[in-house]
Amino acid sequence: MKKIILSRTDNLGDVILTLPMAGVLKKFIPDCKIYFLGKSYTRPLIEACSFVDEFLDWDERISQKSKVKSQKSSIRHPVSSINFLSDIMPDAIIHVFPNKEIARLAKQAGIPVRIGTSHRWYHWLYCTKLLHFTRKNSDLHEAQLNLKMLKPLGIKQTFRLEDIPGYYGFHPHPYPLPRGEAKQRMDQNHPSRLGRLILHPKSKGSAREWGLDNFSRLIALLPADRFSIFITGTKEEGTRMKDFLDKNKDRVTDLTGKLTLAELISFIDSCDAIVAASTGPLHIAAALGKFTLGLYAPMKPIYPKRWAPLGKNAHYLCTDKPGCTDCKNSSECHCLKEITPEEVAERLLKSEV
Numbered sequence: 001m002k003k004i005i006l007s008r009t010d011n012l013g014d015v016i017l018t019l020p021m022a023g024v025l026k027k028f029i030p031d032c033k034i035y036f037l038g039k040s041y042t043r044p045l046i047e048a049c050s051f052v053d054e055f056l057d058w059d060e061r062i063s064q065k066s067k068v069k070s071q072k073s074s075i076r077h078p079v080s081s082i083n084f085l086s087d088i089m090p091d092a093i094i095h096v097f098p099n100k101e102i103a104r105l106a107k108q109a110g111i112p113v114r115i116g117t118s119h120r121w122y123h124w125l126y127c128t129k130l131l132h133f134t135r136k137n138s139d140l141h142e143a144q145l146n147l148k149m150l151k152p153l154g155i156k157q158t159f160r161l162e163d164i165p166g167y168y169g170f171h172p173h174p175y176p177l178p179r180g181e182a183k184q185r186m187d188q189n190h191p192s193r194l195g196r197l198i199l200h201p202k203s204k205g206s207a208r209e210w211g212l213d214n215f216s217r218l219i220a221l222l223p224a225d226r227f228s229i230f231i232t233g234t235k236e237e238g239t240r241m242k243d244f245l246d247k248n249k250d251r252v253t254d255l256t257g258k259l260t261l262a263e264l265i266s267f268i269d270s271c272d273a274i275v276a277a278s279t280g281p282l283h284i285a286a287a288l289g290k291f292t293l294g295l296y297a298p299m300k301p302i303y304p305k306r307w308a309p310l311g312k313n314a315h316y317l318c319t320d321k322p323g324c325t326d327c328k329n330s331s332e333c334h335c336l337k338e339i340t341p342e343e344v345a346e347r348l349l350k351s352e353v
Contacts, residue, residue, distance in 0.1 A: 005093040007037040009058045012280025017143040022051035023167025044262035050169040085109035170287040172265045194228040195353035200276035202237040207277040208297045208333040212244040217341035272353040278307045286311030297336040
């Protein structure tokens with residue numbers, strides 16, 4: 001088995017928890033070449049993994065296909081005959097995140113081993129190896145479920161959670177720290193002797209959120225002579241958090257919308273700790289070995305048993321309500337907001353940050 005494609009065309013946290021698959025493959029099949037098929041915006045994350053040999057940009061392939069579609073009908077064999085997978089001539093592809101079009105292209109390319117779960121009907125048409133397990137109702141962590149997909153390649157062991165971080169191979173490329181006003185504020189207001197703490201209040205809808213009032217209370221509880229506090233997020237999230245940012249402007253540096261993903265990864269690597277919901281930056285920090293404190297709801301399938309950050313200094317807080325479904329149909333999560341700022345502050349103050 002020389003060339004293996006890992007296909008995961010979804011979001012940052014999901015991708016981070018998929019990277020150990022590459023590390024395990026390199027351990028058990030040392031001479032294999034690993035390709036990672038992902039979204040364009042996840043490229044810096046995937047290229048920071050020492051176990052991945054080449055990134056394949058799915059968005060770029062879609063764009064190329066769209067251009068071909070827009071050409072005149074004089075093309076004898078349109079889009080369906082253009083299959084970038086054929087050029088690679090891989091021995092196997094693992095559909096970690098199901099995608100019908102990728103599954104179809106993999107079969108069309110004649111990839112000998114095509115692995116997917118049996119719970120997607122199109123995998124019965126396009127895959128050669130079907131795995132009979134469901135993620136939604138499993139008690140295993142997402143990273144463990146990903147590793148189960150290596151079974152058809154002869155890797156059948158169950159990996160302990162504490163062993164998985166050793167397979168990240170995550171070594172981001174250094175980028176300059178933020179420029180302009182943000183850089184000036186960092187230099188003037190945040191002495192290097194202080195612990196650098198990232199607060200990432202929003203989640204782009206990927207997780208239940210703790211609430212800006214709780215983050216404000218947390219900031220007030222943290223001693224100014226101990227922590228330099230940075231707020232990260234997208235530009236849109238920064239706009240929605242304007243009142244929160246204005247309220248806390250004397251204690252925090254606003255980095256929302258000021259960092260590319262590559263710069264954010266490098267910045268996280270330069271910091272000491274992060275507090276966030278179950279989001280990409282949380283899992284990035286965990287993979288980098290930072291003090292990571294995730295804030296979780298106890299509801300399946302978004303609870304920490306499935307999505308906890310994995311790292312040598314990764315932790316989480318979750319209310320003790322096993323199987324709670326009270327907030328299932330609501331965007332607000334009362335269980336999550338029962339975690340108090342005092343609890344979070346205590347964990348930070350007891351850390352070595």
